[in-house]
Amino acid sequence: MTQALAPPAIERATSCNVITEAILIIAVSAALWLAPAVLDDYGLQIGFRVLVYLSLAEGWNLLTGYTGLVSLGTSCFVGLGAYVAFGLLNHAGLGLPLALAISAAAGAALAGIVAPALFRLRGLYFTVGTLALAELVRLLVVNLPMFGGATGLVLQEDPPPLPDLFHYALTIALIASLTIFATTRSRASVILRSIRDDEDAAAQVGVRPYRVKLAAFALASALGSAAGALQGVKLGAIEPYGMFSLQWSIDALSMVLIGGVGLRLGPIVGVSFVVALGEALADYPEAHIAITGVILIVILRFAPRGLVGLARRLIGAA
C-alpha cells in the first residue's frame, strides 16, 4: 500500500465553491494579463519566475498530492522541453506558441514511453526510477554531439521581450491551474485519490490504476516540459547541467511540500514562499538551498500538510 506523504485531505467540492474557484482562476489571470502595464522589469522577472514555478508545482502536486507518485524526475522534463523547443525554433522555423505546444507533447510522450518501466515500481521505487531516468537523459544529452554536448545550444533568433514572455508564462500557468481544477474538482479526483490511498483496492472496484497514473504523469510532464521550454527561450542559450539540473526537481517538490501537498492552494503558497526566500537570500545561493532543506525537514516533521494545512489548523483551533 502506498502511503501518501500526508493524510488524506477533506475537501468537499460543493457546486457553489467549484464555480467560485473557476471564476477566481479566470479573473486573477485576466487581471495578471494587464500586469506588464504596471510592473517594472524586476516585477516582471519575479512574476515570470512565479508563473514558471507554479506550472511545475501544480504538476508535481497532481502527481504526488493527488495520485501518490513522488517524482524526482521534474528536471528531466524541464530539460527535454527546452531542448525540443530549441530544435523546433532553430531548425523547423516554427513559431513560439507551436514550439511550446510540441514541447509539452514531447514531455507527455516521454512519460508514456517510460511509464511501462516506471509504473512497475511502487512507492519508493518509483521515486528512485524517476531520479535514474533524469540522470540517464542528462548524461545522454551531455554525451550526444547533436545536443551540443556540455556547451549546449544557442537560440538563433532573439528571445521575445519580457512582457510577451510573461504572457506566455501566464498562459501556461493558467492551463496548469485549469487542468488541475478540472481533475481535482470532478469525479477524477476521487479516482486519483483512491489510487493514492490504496492502488490494489481501487483496482478491485474497477479503477484502472495504470491508465489513471499514466494520465497524471503525462499531464505533469507536459506542464514541466512547457515550462522548461519557455524558461530556455527566455535564457536564449541552454546547457545540460542547468536545464537538467536536479535543482528543478528540488524546487518543484520543496514548493509543494512547503505550501501543502495535496491541497489546492498548496502550490501557489509554496511558490510564493520559495521565490520570496530566494530573493531574500539571492546573494547566498548555497545558504539558500541549505536553508530550504532545513525548512523541508521541519515541514515534513511538524506540518505534513504544509503552510496551508498549518493555517487551516490554526484557524480551526481559534
Added chain:
Amino acid sequence: MPALSDVASTLVSGLLLGGILGLTALGLSIVLGVMRLVNLAHGALLVLGAYVGFYFVGFTGIDPLLGLPVIALALAALAIPIYRFLLAPLAGRGSEAQMMTMFSVSIILENVFVLAFSADTRSIEIAYATYPLQLGPISVPLIYAIGFVISAALILAVHLLVSRTAFGRDLRASAADPEAAASVGVDVGRVQRLTFALGAACAGVGGGLIGMAFQFSPSSGGPYLLNSLAVVVLGGLGNVMGSFVGGVTLGFLQSLGGLTLGDGYRDLVGMALFLAVLAFRPDGFLSRGRGV
C-alpha cells in the same frame, strides 16, 4: 584500437573499483532492507566520508588507510542522531516522509560542503596510490587493488555479522517483518538505528577509498548514489554478497562502456542498466520491497 594489455588493464581496474561500489551499495541495501528507506543522502554521506578522511589525514599526517576506521566511526556517530531526531519521529508516517527527509539532508550537506570546504575538487593524498601493480601484461594502480581488498573484507564481515550473530538474526527478523519481530521481543528501533549507522559507515569508508583513488567535490554524491542504487538492483535487495557481485559487475560493465563508447558514457551505463533491470527483471528489486 588500443593495445590489448591496456584494454585488459582497464577492465581489471573496473572490476577492482566495482568492489568499492559494492561496499557503498551495501550500505544502501541494508538500510533499504531493514528500514524500507531509500537513503537519498547516501551519496552525500559518501562525500562526507571523503572529507573526513581528507581533513583527518591532513591534520594528523598518518597513512590514509589508517584513517578509514576513524571515518567509519565518525559517520556512524553522525548517523545515530540523524536516525534519532529526524527519522524515528516519522516512523509510521509512510516511507515517503523519511525518504524526503533524507533528500533534504542531502541537499543541506552538499551545500554545507560548498560553504565549509569550497567547491574545489580534492583528493586524499596517498604516496603509493599510483604505484603500478603488475600482473603479467596487466597493470593497475595499487590503490585500486587495496580498495578492492578492503571493500571485499568489509562486505564479508557484514555478511558474517548478518548471518552468524544474534544481532544479525534480529536484523533479518526486522527486515522480514518488523511487527512480528517486535512481538517476539526484538528491539526493532535499536536494530534500525544500528543498521542506519552501519549503512552510513559503509558509505563513509567507500567515500574514503574513492577519495584516495579519484577526486571528489561537494557535488560528487549524486552519481555515486545512483550507481549504488544500480548495484542494489543488480545484486538483489538485502542480499549482502549480492552487493559485492553487483558492484563488480557494474564496475566491469562501466569500464566496458567507457572503452567502447567513450569515457563520458561510464555513468550512463549504470543508469541504463538500472532502468533496464527494473523494466525487465524487477523481481530482484521488488521481491522484498513489495507492500512498502
